[in-house]
Amino acid sequence: xxxxxxxxxxxPQVRGLALLGAMLLASALVLACSGDEEQRPLxxxxxxxxxxxxPLLEQFSKDTGIPIKVxxxxxxxxxxxxxxxxxxxxxxxxLTQDVGALGALQAESRLTALPxxxxxxxxAAFRSPDGQWVGLSGRARVIVYNTDAIDPSTLPPTIFDxxxxxxxxxxxxxxxxxxFPEFVTxxxxxxxxxxxxxWLLDLKANxxxxxxxxxxxxxxxKNREIEAxxxxxxxxxxxxxxxxxxxxxxxxxxxxxxxxxxxLVSGAGVLDxxxxxxxxxxxxxxxLEKSAQEYFAAQTHEYPLVAxxxxxxxxxxxASLKTPxxxxxxxxxxxxxxxxxxxxxxxx
Amino acid sequence: xxxxxxxxxxxxxxxxxxxGAGALEVLAQPAxxxxxxxxxxxxxxxxxxxxxxxxxxxWLVMRSDIPFPRMLLAALALPLxxxxxxxxxxxxxxxxxxxxxxxxxxxxxxxxxxxIYGFWGAWAVLSALSYPYVFLQVCAALRRIDPALExxxxxxxxTAFATFRRVTLPLLRxxxxxxGILVALYVLSEFGAVSMLRYDTLTPLVxxxxxxxxxxxxxxxxxxxxxxxxxxxxxxxxxxRGTALYHTRSVARTPARRRLGAWRWVAFAGCLAVAALGxxxxxxxxxxxxxxxxxxxxxxxxSLSTVEHTVRAAxxxxxxxxxxxxxxVWVSVRHRGRLGPVMERAAYLGQSLPxxxxxxxxxxxxxxxxxxxxxxxxxxxxxxxxxxxxxxMGASRTALLQVNPxxxxxxxxxxxxxxxxxxxxxxxxxxxxxxxxxxxVFLTAVxxxxxxxxxxPIGYDTLATRIWTATSEAQFSMAALPSLLLLATSTLAxxxxxxxxxxxx
Numbered sequence: 136x137x138x139x140x141x142x143x144x145x146x147p148q149v150r151g152l153a154l155l156g157a158m159l160l161a162s163a164l165v166l167a168c169s170g171d172e173e174q175r176p177l178x179x180x181x182x183x184x185x186x187x188x189x190p191l192l193e194q195f196s197k198d199t200g201i202p203i204k205v206x207x208x209x210x211x212x213x214x215x216x217x218x219x220x221x222x223x224x225x226x227x228x229x230l231t232q233d234v235g236a237l238g239a240l241q242a243e244s245r246l247t248a249l250p251x252x253x254x255x256x257x258x259a260a261f262r263s264p265d266g267q268w269v270g271l272s273g274r275a276r277v278i279v280y281n282t283d284a285i286d287p288s289t290l291p292p293t294i295f296d297x298x299x300x301x302x303x304x305x306x307x308x309x310x311x312x313x314x315f316p317e318f319v320t321x322x323x324x325x326x327x328x329x330x331x332x333x334w335l336l337d338l339k340a341n342x343x344x345x346x347x348x349x350x351x352x353x354x355x356x357k358n359r360e361i362e363a364x365x366x367x368x369x370x371x372x373x374x375x376x377x378x379x380x381x382x383x384x385x386x387x388x389x390x391x392x393x394x395x396x397x398x399l400v401s402g403a404g405v406l407d408x409x410x411x412x413x414x415x416x417x418x419x420x421x422x423l424e425k426s427a428q429e430y431f432a433a434q435t436h437e438y439p440l441v442a443x444x445x446x447x448x449x450x451x452x453x454a455s456l457k458t459p460x461x462x463x464x465x466x467x468x469x470x471x472x473x474x475x476x477x478x479x480x481x482x483x
Numbered sequence: 484x485x486x487x488x489x490x491x492x493x494x495x496x497x498x499x500x501x502x503g504a505g506a507l508e509v510l511a512q513p514a515x516x517x518x519x520x521x522x523x524x525x526x527x528x529x530x531x532x533x534x535x536x537x538x539x540x541x542w543l544v545m546r547s548d549i550p551f552p553r554m555l556l557a558a559l560a561l562p563l564x565x566x567x568x569x570x571x572x573x574x575x576x577x578x579x580x581x582x583x584x585x586x587x588x589x590x591x592x593x594x595x596x597x598x599i600y601g602f603w604g605a606w607a608v609l610s611a612l613s614y615p616y617v618f619l620q621v622c623a624a625l626r627r628i629d630p631a632l633e634x635x636x637x638x639x640x641x642t643a644f645a646t647f648r649r650v651t652l653p654l655l656r657x658x659x660x661x662x663g664i665l666v667a668l669y670v671l672s673e674f675g676a677v678s679m680l681r682y683d684t685l686t687p688l689v690x691x692x693x694x695x696x697x698x699x700x701x702x703x704x705x706x707x708x709x710x711x712x713x714x715x716x717x718x719x720x721x722x723x724r725g726t727a728l729y730h731t732r733s734v735a736r737t738p739a740r741r742r743l744g745a746w747r748w749v750a751f752a753g754c755l756a757v758a759a760l761g762x763x764x765x766x767x768x769x770x771x772x773x774x775x776x777x778x779x780x781x782x783x784x785x786s787l788s789t790v791e792h793t794v795r796a797a798x799x800x801x802x803x804x805x806x807x808x809x810x811x812v813w814v815s816v817r818h819r820g821r822l823g824p825v826m827e828r829a830a831y832l833g834q835s836l837p838x839x840x841x842x843x844x845x846x847x848x849x850x851x852x853x854x855x856x857x858x859x860x861x862x863x864x865x866x867x868x869x870x871x872x873x874x875x876m877g878a879s880r881t882a883l884l885q886v887n888p889x890x891x892x893x894x895x896x897x898x899x900x901x902x903x904x905x906x907x908x909x910x911x912x913x914x915x916x917x918x919x920x921x922x923x924v925f926l927t928a929v930x931x932x933x934x935x936x937x938x939x940p941i942g943y944d945t946l947a948t949r950i951w952t953a954t955s956e957a958q959f960s961m962a963a964l965p966s967l968l969l970l971a972t973s974t975l976a977x978x979x980x981x982x983x984x985x986x987x988x
Contacts, residue, residue, distance in 0.1 A: 178941070184956045207952065208936040211694045212839060216937050218699065219843050220850035225858065239697035312694045347678040347687075350957050351572065358581030373957040473696040482691050483514040483683045 176202035177414040182210025182231035227409035232401040237268040238467025246404040256423040257440040264464035270400030272431040273438035278387040280363040294395025298337035306343040307364035320466035335479040372436035398458035491833035494844035498703035522684040532610040537617035545625040557977040562761025563615040564973030566930035571679030605682035611761035617662030623919035624658035630738035661877025671835040713835035717828040730887040769966040776960025793945040797928035800867035801921040808875035838933040875920035882916020
C-alpha cells in the first residue's frame with residue numbers, strides 16, 4: 136500500500152530520494168560483488184562417480200567455506216567438453232581417473248602449474264613432470280579371475296605368459312580406456328615398439344573377448360563367459376559390496392614388479408581458463424590432506440598416495456606389490472599406443 | 484530452426500577439415516571400411532525388420548478386436564523408453580552365457596544359449612528396442628485413414644488381405660517411411676547396445692577415437708560417412724515420395740474394428756511376446772535388482788525432484804520440437820517449392836551422428852557464442868530439440884498429408900486468415916500425428932544421457948543420469964528404482980495420450 140502511495144506522488148523530492156536509493160543500491164551491489172570475490176563458488180568437472188566423490192567434495196565445502204559446484208560425468212566426455220568450451224569453460228578443476236585425459240588437456244596447454252607444496256605430497260612418479268596435474272589416489276592393474284574356473288596358484292606371475300596358447304579364448308580385455316592404453320604405453324616405453332607390437336599380436340591371436348567397460352568385463356568373468364580379465368583392482372570391491380562375498384570373482388595381484396601390475400592414479404589439475412584458480416589449487420591440496428586420503432582408502436578401495444596413510448585392510452600393502460617403476464608423466468600421451476592397438480587389431 | 488539443426492553437421496565438417504588430406508587415409512583404414520559395411524548391413528536389416536513387425540502390430544492394436552488394445556499400445560511403445568546403455572547391459576545379463584535366463588533354464592537341461600554377441604544379437608536387440616518408432620507413427624496414421632476407402636475396396640469384392648495390401652498399406656506409406664527413417668538414423672547413431680554386443684559399427688569407432696586418444700579430428704572424419712548415409716536415406720525417401728494424395732474428400736469416420744474370432748488371443752499373445760523382448764526383459768531384470776536392493780535396505784538412489792527434472796526437460800523438449808517442426812513441415816508439404824523439402828531433409832542429417840558428437844557441437848557453439856545461456860535448462864531443451872526434431876517432423880508430415888487442403892481453402896474463402904485457418908481447421912485434424920511426434924520426442928528425451936551430462940545446469944539430475952551413475956559403479960540395486968520410474972513415466976505419457984485421443988474422436 137505504502138509503495139503505491141509513493142509511486143503516485145511524483146514530486147522532485149521523490150525523484151531525489153529515488154536517485155539516492157539507486158546510488159545506495161549500486162554501492163551495495165559493488166560491495167556484494169567484492170564480497171563474492173572471496174566466496175565465488177568453485178566449479179569442478181568430475182569424471183569420477185558421484186556415489187564415491189560427493190561426500191568428500193561436500194566435506195571440502197564445509198571445511199573451507201568455499202561453495203562447490205560439481206558436474207559429474209564420463210571423464211572422456213568432460214575432457215572433450217573442456218576442449219570444445221575453450222576459454223569460456225566454466226570449470227576451474229578437472230578431476231578424472233584417467234591419466235591419458237590429463238595428458239590430453241596438458242598437451243593442449245589447458246592446465247596450469249600446481250604449487251610445489253601440493254606436488255611433493257605424492258611421489259614424483261605419480262604427477263606430471265611439468266607439475267600441471269597431480270595424482271590423488273592409486274590403482275593397481277590386476278588379473279580378475281573366476282574362482283570356480285581358476286586356482287590362483289596356477290596363474291602366471293607375469294603378464295607376458297598370458298599370450299601363451301593355453302589362454303586362447305579364456306581372457307577378456309577392456310582396451311578402450313581406463314588402464315589398458317596406459318599399459319600399452321608402458322610396454323612400448325620399457326620394451327620398445329617392436330616388442331609391444333608382437334605382444335599385442337600374440338594377445339590378439341589368443342582371441343580375447345573385448346568389453347566396452349569394466350562392469351561388463353567383470354560380469355562376464357562372473358558368468359564364466361571368460362575365465363579372467365586384465366583390469367584395475369578396485370572394480371571388484373564394488374561388486375563385492377553389491378553382490379556379497381559369494382561373488383565368485385577375485386583379484387590376482389602381481390607382487391614381483393611385473394609390468395602387468397602397473398600402478399596408475401586418478402588425478403586432477405587446475406584449468407588455464409579457471410575463474411577461481413586459487414580455490415581450485417586449495418581444493419586439490421585438500422584432496423591430498425590426510426583426511427581426504429583416508430577417505431579414498433576407506434570408501435573407494437583405492438591406494439592413498441600420501442605417505443603415512445594406509446590402504447584399506449582388503450588390499451595388499453603397497454610395498455608388498457613391488458609395483459613396476461614407471462613414471463606416469465612418461466605415459467600420459469596415449470596417441471602412439473592408440474595407433475599400435477589399431478594396427479594390431481586390438482581396437483577397430 | 485534449420486540453422487540450429489545444421490550446427491552438428493557444420494561442427495563435424497569444421498573438425499574434420501583440420502585433417503586435410505589425412506581424412507582420406509582415416510576413411511580408408513580397413514577397420515573403417517569394415518565398420519561402414521557393418522553399419523549399412525545392420526541399418527538395412529534392423530529397419531526392414533522393424534517395418535515388418537510394427538505394421539501388423541499397429542493394425543492389430545488399432546483396427547482389430549484384440550483384447551486390451553490400450554494396454555497393448557502402451558506396452559508396445561515401451562521399449563522406446565529403455566536407454567540403450569541399460570538395454571545393452573540388461574540384455575547381456577539376461578541372455579548371455581551364464582546369465583539370468585540360463586540360470587532359470589539350467590534345471591531344465593539347457594546347458595548353453597546361442598551367443599548374443601555379433602550381428603544377430605545386435606540385430607535382435609536393436610530391432611526389439613526401436614520398432615516403436617514405426618509402430619507409433621503407423622498407429623497415428625491408421626487413426627486418420629478414412630475407412631470409406633477400405634470399405635469401397637471390400638464392396639468391390641476384394642478380400643480383407645487384398646484390401647490391406649492394395650489400399651491400407653499404400654495409404655500408410657508416409658508413416659512407414661517416416662518411422663523407418665527414424666529407425667535407420669537410430670541404428671546409425673547407436674553406441675551403447677552395439678558396443679555391448681560387440682558389433683563394431685561406425686559410431687563405436689568414433690567413440691574409440693575420442694576415448695583412447697581424445698582425437699577429435701579422426702572422430703569427426705569417421706562421422707562423415709554417417710552424414711553421407713543419412714543423406715542417401717533421405718534422398719531415397721524423397722525419390723519415392725511422389726505426388727500421391729493421402730486424404731479424402733469426406734469427413735473420416737472412426738473405423739470399425741475387424742473381428743479376429745478365435746485368433747484374437749493368439750494375436751494378443753504375439754503382441755505380448757514382442758513387447759516382452761523389448762520391454763519385458765529390462766523390466767524383469769530391473770525388478771530383480773530392486774527386490775535385491777530392498778531386501779538389503781540400501782539407498783534406492785532417487786528423489787521426487789529427479790522425476791520432476793526429467794519430466795520438465797523432456798516435456799518442454801516435446802513441446803518445442805513440435806512447434807519447430809510444424810512450420811518446416813508446412814512449407815515442405817503445402818508449398819511445393821524447392822527450398823521447403825531441402826530444409827526439411829536437412830533436419831535429418833544431424834540425427835545420424837553419435838550423441839556425443841551432437842553434444843560437443845552444442846558445447847562448441849554455445850560456450851563460445853552464447854556463454855550466458857550455456858548449461859542452462861533452456862539450452863538443454865534446445866539441444867534436445869535439435870537432436871530429436873526429425874522424430875516430430877516425420878509424424879507431423881504424415882498428419883498434414885492426411886488433411887484435405889480443400890477444408891483449409893473453404894475456411895479461407897469464408898474469410899478466415901491464414902493463422903486462424905491453421906489453428907481452427909488444420910491443427911485439430913493433425914492432432915493425432917502431431918501428438919505421436921511429441922510422444923516420440925518425450926520418450927527419447929527422458930532417457931537421453933550424453934547431452935544431459937554435458938549441457939544440463941549443474942546438479943540438474945534426471946532419471947537417466949541417476950541410472951548411469953549407479954550402473955557405472957555396479958550399484959545395480961540403486962539403478963533399479965530410477966529405471967522402473969523411467970518406464971512408468973513413459974507408460975503414463977502413452978496412456979494419457981491414448982485417453983485424450985479417444986475422448987476427442
